[in-house]
Amino acid sequence: MFTVLLAVVLCASAYGFLSAYALKTIRQEQLAARQNHLRLLNRQRLELARQAAALNQAARFVARAQELGLQRNDWAFYDVNVQAPLEYEAAQEIIAQCSDSSAAYFWPLSLELKVPEQQQGKTAAPSQTAMGGPADVQLMVKGRFVARQR
Amino acid sequence: MKGNRSSTHVIELDGELYRMDGGTVSAIEDLREISGDKWLATDFQEGLSRVMTVEGPVKYAELLVRRKLQESGEFEEPVSIFTHWKKKRGKNTTDIFFTAVPSRLAQYYQDELGRQEDIILVFGVYGVLWNMVTRAGGKEPLAVVFRHHRFAEVLVASRDQVYFANRCVAFDTEKEQIDALWSTVQSDIETVEQERRIGVNRIICLNWLHAEEIPPWPNEWQHRLVVAEQTDCVVDDRLHVVSWPFAVQRQSTGRSVSLLSEKLFYFAKSWAPALNMLLVLLTTALVIGAVGYRGRAYQLQRRINDTQQQIGEIKMDLPKETLDQDFDSLLKFLGELDRNRQAPSYQQIVDDLTLMPFDALALHRLKVEFGSNQVRLELAGRIGASFDRAHGGYQAFLNKLTSLGYRIEESRFETRISESQVMLKLSRPVT
Numbered sequence: 001m002f003t004v005l006l007a008v009v010l011c012a013s014a015y016g017f018l019s020a021y022a023l024k025t026i027r028q029e030q031l032a033a034r035q036n037h038l039r040l041l042n043r044q045r046l047e048l049a050r051q052a053a054a055l056n057q058a059a060r061f062v063a064r065a066q067e068l069g070l071q072r073n074d075w076a077f078y079d080v081n082v083q084a085p086l087e088y089e090a091a092q093e094i095i096a097q098c099s100d101s102s103a104a105y106f107w108p109l110s111l112e113l114k115v116p117e118q119q120q121g122k123t124a125a126p127s128q129t130a131m132g133g134p135a136d137v138q139l140m141v142k143g144r145f146v147a148r149q150r
Numbered sequence: 151m152k153g154n155r156s157s158t159h160v161i162e163l164d165g166e167l168y169r170m171d172g173g174t175v176s177a178i179e180d181l182r183e184i185s186g187d188k189w190l191a192t193d194f195q196e197g198l199s200r201v202m203t204v205e206g207p208v209k210y211a212e213l214l215v216r217r218k219l220q221e222s223g224e225f226e227e228p229v230s231i232f233t234h235w236k237k238k239r240g241k242n243t244t245d246i247f248f249t250a251v252p253s254r255l256a257q258y259y260q261d262e263l264g265r266q267e268d269i270i271l272v273f274g275v276y277g278v279l280w281n282m283v284t285r286a287g288g289k290e291p292l293a294v295v296f297r298h299h300r301f302a303e304v305l306v307a308s309r310d311q312v313y314f315a316n317r318c319v320a321f322d323t324e325k326e327q328i329d330a331l332w333s334t335v336q337s338d339i340e341t342v343e344q345e346r347r348i349g350v351n352r353i354i355c356l357n358w359l360h361a362e363e364i365p366p367w368p369n370e371w372q373h374r375l376v377v378a379e380q381t382d383c384v385v386d387d388r389l390h391v392v393s394w395p396f397a398v399q400r401q402s403t404g405r406s407v408s409l410l411s412e413k414l415f416y417f418a419k420s421w422a423p424a425l426n427m428l429l430v431l432l433t434t435a436l437v438i439g440a441v442g443y444r445g446r447a448y449q450l451q452r453r454i455n456d457t458q459q460q461i462g463e464i465k466m467d468l469p470k471e472t473l474d475q476d477f478d479s480l481l482k483f484l485g486e487l488d489r490n491r492q493a494p495s496y497q498q499i500v501d502d503l504t505l506m507p508f509d510a511l512a513l514h515r516l517k518v519e520f521g522s523n524q525v526r527l528e529l530a531g532r533i534g535a536s537f538d539r540a541h542g543g544y545q546a547f548l549n550k551l552t553s554l555g556y557r558i559e560e561s562r563f564e565t566r567i568s569e570s571q572v573m574l575k576l577s578r579p580v581t
Contacts, residue, residue, distance in 0.1 A: 013432075013433045016440040021439075031454050045464060071480055075483075098495065105487065106490075107486070
């Protein structure tokens with residue numbers, strides 16, 4: 001009888017043991033899940049902080065650009081498109097003028113210089129400048145003057 | 151399993167019951183005089199022990215023996231067989247060593263004794279002798295002779311084979327008759343040796359009260375004698391030195407002829423304290439384990455709460471700054487501004503191409519195109535000089551351009567000795 005009683009107590013204690021073990025296992029898994037969640041949130045927080053810093057830096061950059069008047073709206077654009085037979089000096093002058101100055105920047109696009117064929121000794125009709133004189137070069141200049149609006 | 155110390159050993163021989171209590175042997179009238187569990191070593195009163203060979207499978211050996219005994223007329227009433235050993239010999243032959251007991255006596259020893267409140271395990275005399283053989287050590291055949299009253303129980307066997315079992319009987323206990331009894335025993339052993347072609351080199355002699363003499367065998371037989379361990383017994387205030395109690399005490403539970411249920415009850419009763427102790431230990435271990443795991447679970451719960459609190463305290467600071475849509479256009483414009491400031495001007499390119507003092511070269515076409523990150527140039531011209539001079543000057547011109555940062559994409563030089571035509575494609579990165 002005593003043995004039977006002990007067996008019953010053993011069964012009860014085994015049930016208690018298994019319950020406690022199961023509870024401990026569940027708690028372990030819950031803790032692991034919470035810790036993973038916490039790690040994820042911390043990572044997200046750091047990422048957000050990094051993004052905020054980058055945005056702040058960009059905003060400062062924009063503000064500074066506005067201060068310095070570096071927005072497109074603050075600038076005027078003047079296209080240059082010259083195609084003409086010219087004397088050598090005139091062409092040289094145009095080329096010299098197509099460059100940055102204190103008044104404006106020049107954004108070059110393309111330049112083409114061509115010596116007329118009669119200048120090369122070939123037989124062809126002579127080119128003439130706008131002034132009626134013989135042309136030394138055929139000049140084609142494309143570009144854009146960019147000046148800050150006052 | 152060896153005999154339990156809490157059990158009382160009882161010997162039943164020649165119609166008398168003896169109780170062994172330490173070194174004292176006392177006669178009793180009935181088993182009920184002794185309380186508690188008992189081990190009874192008995193000659194089954196009218197038991198008959200034999201070694202027999204029967205024609206039949208091992209599992210039917212007892213049936214065949216019973217029929218054979220009844221047919222031979224040795225028992226005129228139903229008989230029960232207690233098997234001590236059996237072994238398959240041939241294809242359909244079995245050797246069996248048994249004690250045959252009239253069924254009414256077998257019923258008494260198995261059923262009526264089994265119904266008593268205390269557990270009584272019954273052992274046959276020949277079971278005790280067989281146990282002596284198996285415990286004697288060595289594989290050689292040996293004989294065990296148990297002398298009591300006017301009888302001598304003889305067993306010739308080795309550890310894995312039983313050759314002979316028989317009870318020798320004297321007319322009375324006079325010395326002459328006992329000497330004749332010993333002579334019969336000797337001749338039986340000799341016969342077994344001759345018939346089974348074995349040599350019996352050891353003869354273990356066991357004795358009981360009033361049968362303590364040494365066998366009066368010739369000298370060549372005396373050296374075969376092995377005196378079993380003896381016990382001092384006090385019977386009716388007289389000291390006797392006998393060996394049967396020692397043999398009885400060395401029995402194992404498995405050799406009992408009692409019913410299986412009786413043996414199981416005995417085992418259960420014997421092992422109950424150990425089982426209880428084991429259960430207590432297991433229960434204690436489980437309780438300790440349960441408490442430990444509960445404590446661990448409680449600690450984990452606290453850590454879970456702490457972690458949950460930390461999660462709740464984390465504030466997601468979303469960026470307050472926002473960028474308007476013009477950021478991209480601003481960035482693009484600034485990039486354009488910067489890139490064009492880095493680009494060489496038309497004047498600089500023309501200067502680079504005309505810097506070389508190579509007056510024989512006359513360019514007649516120059517084309518410059520500005521890309522997003524490089525400037526591409528195409529130029530063509532004529533060199534009005536001899537080949538040597540033209541080629542040397544042209545190479546110097548190329549070297550100069552390379553040193554100024556231009557990369558030569560394509561170069562053509564065609565000569566007509568007195569004048570040459572050149573065509574160049576160049577590029578220059580804008581950084």
